[in-house]
Amino acid sequence: MVSINYATREVTCKIVYYGPGLSGKTTNLIYVHKKVPATSKGKMISLATEADRTLYFDFLPINIGTINGFAAKFQLYTVPGQVYYNATRKLVLRGADGLVFVADSQVEKMDENIESLTNLRENLEEYGYNIDEIPIVIQYNKRDLPGALPLEELNAKLNTRGWKSFEAEAVNGGGVFDTLKMIIKLVLEKAKNTRTTTTSAARTAASPQTAASAAGASVPPAAGTPVSPPASVGTRQEAGAPAEPAPIREPAYQAKPKPRPDDTSAKVAAPSFEQNVPPDEAPVTAPLQPASMADISDSGAAAPERPVAEEVEKPDSSMPRPFPGSTGRIARRERRITVSDFQPAARDEDLSALRSRLSNDTDQLDNAAISSLPSPSMAPSERVVKKKRNFFKRLLGIK
Amino acid sequence: MTEDNLVIYEEEIEKIDTNLARMLKGAEAKCALLVDKDGHLITRQGFTHSLDTTALAALLAGSFASTKEIARLVGESEFSVLFHQGKKDHIHMSLVGDRSILAVIFDDRTTIGMVRLYAKESATELGKIFAMLKDRSSAGSPGLTDEFAASAGDKLDDIFQD
Incomplete structure (x- = not known):
């Protein structure tokens, strides 16, 4: 589900790349990571085996910029494609807002594509999601390989639900951005339809923004932007940050020096005590001199x-x-x-x-x-x- | 999707932040992250400047999710507390309500017992806030507008250029 945070002024969506093993899901993410400007992307994390096969997931956060005062962030995940990693594959699907099904176009991989698609439907059903309701884009990858099946055949076998489909060569980047753009659009449309309640809800800081965006026809889009901070994934400068009371960030470390005054006072007291000792001993030693x-x-x-x-x-x-x-x-x-x-x-x-x-x-x-x-x-x-x-x-x- | 969008307003975040700050002070921990089970960062407190909190949130959620599967395999519904011990820094994770995770990062200046005590107390209070949030959410909340989706489309063309 889409996360809308009014304090940090962020809209976050989760997009999952699904598909059979070695179909090119991680390659899609690597290409996006390589091409997206540094200001718009975060660190890519890959939980992979030593042989560079995805073990749990790959993760790439991208930030497409500020829209109506809200930073639009997308978290791209891939699943492990191999059949026996179904347990972890299912976990990554949780809370997905949109899916990209990356199919391998080679003729010998057709069975794996169909099996993976069936598995996707089953896993979604286990979470209570309906495969017909969630935004899905299908990507026919490896179109450059000689054994690639014709598009019509692939569509007939895999795309029975009429999803948007793209041809791609993920290694060279062909079709990668087209697929991503489409799924982002579908996700935002879907999010909009999920909650299209009127924005007149009286909320303290949120209401001016939402009102502005509600009257989008008359108010230019730039109206919201001056209020919003320049958000980027790498350097998080949310609107919430300045509003945070300064002492809140410190106390954990400020609490430590507190005992010091006591320590120093103890140290001050200690010498005075020590100084008291010799006079006591003095009468003992003095007569013996x-x-x-x-x-x-x-x-x-x-x-x-x-x-x-x-x-x-x-x-x-x-x-x-x-x-x-x-x-x-x-x-x-x-x-x-x-x-x-x-x-x-x-x-x-x-x-x-x-x-x-x-x-x-x-x-x-x-x-x-x-x-x-x-x-x-x-x-x-x-x-x-x-x-x-x-x-x-x-x-x-x-x- | 079956679940509603997660919408959080400033006043709720303020309440949560105050709660987390109090917990951090009591437990003398370094920082705390409140993470959605889907991997979205809700809020954070303490010394998080040196941390990639976005990635951390995703990984913490992933870690919690995989532990949940382990729990299921041994006949538990879910492990409510998770603890990672390092040489210097340690992470204590606990469940908040039914869809959030509270992760507290601390070092040797405090103890696991202190962190556990304060995190538990904090999780109870946060659970109440989230329950309130859920009620409000189901009552109806403003969503994304047409304009947002359209503007996003324009932005995408700028960023995703081959």
Whole structure:
């Protein structure tokens, strides 16, 4: 059926070249493609086998120009002619507005012509189309070959319905355009008769055009053309295109950059977070800068406790652990300081309280350190652990 | 022919285009083509400038038609969704109403699931628009005029010169 699009101002018709295998359907299209000006044709597509036999269809869109503000476009299809491709052949017939039956004029091909014609009727009937209603032109191809049958005989056998017929030599282009012109005319006449309703239907943008074309007798044909854009198949500049809202074309790609502001803000936030980290570490490292024992002992007893506790909570697994309870060289030094520093204070305190606290501490430290060990190979031997523990116990008199 | 001509007006195309644009934005797909089963392009949205949409429409319709035959052979009436996967770009096709196909072309920035979800939603809405269009079409619509056929005849002589 003819497609009339008022938004893009296009009238599109589908014309199918039918006929037996090797009768010259694709050759017809190739010639049209070769001769039609580049501005009036699209790309020809051929779904063919490696041996250049049509497998599914050949497709050639042609644009005959703007008429009354509408671009008249015709889509030329060919079917695979070979008998066993009937399934795909039938599919191409769907929605055809007109047919060109390309018959092979050679005497030995007459049976194939008749078989193909019968097949055409059957396939059309399956779609519910009537072969007597659809515009058909018959083309007797290969007239240049010596074995070609006389025209009368061909007409008598193939053209029993009185279709328009043309003689052709598709390879040289003879009769190709005559056939095409005729089928286009028949298709447009048929389309006109299919829908000849009055054009007074109140349609927003369509009505001026249709009114102009309805009053075609009084209005010159050029009246409609200034409104219409110069349409061509290759560069599609429809009337609908400018009317399209600009943001519609973009959103799919504009949606992507949206997360970027968030990303950058995240990046801005990240350094500030990183900058916050060193100040936290600074108090830990700063008191440790003075290497001398005197400085550290002067710094007071309360200060070292906090770093030790923190080090136990957040062990640095990347550093080697000399013994359980230590989380690194820094912590070890801290530990040594605290023990020596606690000694004088302990004398004043209740000794039993200190003992129990230290024994608890050592147990906790051991457990925490052992559980956070990176690998068994890094763990000190049982003997060393025991020895160390006994040293502290002996030192503090714990049994 | 038994079927009426397919006549589409601007307001319908606008509705369809808005629908397609919304679908594209949601699914983050590259472009969408709405194709008649006969191979006529109805409308398109998104980044289609680099595409030969006329040929694409014909081939998509052909692809859908051949799949329908395959479906028939395995006992299905029709496959409603078709998916072609490529290295970078993929095509998702789905049936709209009873005579149109919605083809969505997308790449790896989105997923098939997203496209499927939004295409399904869009197809439902488009189906309603087409049903409306069909009712209107059967009620009567302006067709081609005598003048159109006559002018076409003149144009043909200009273009088809041996």
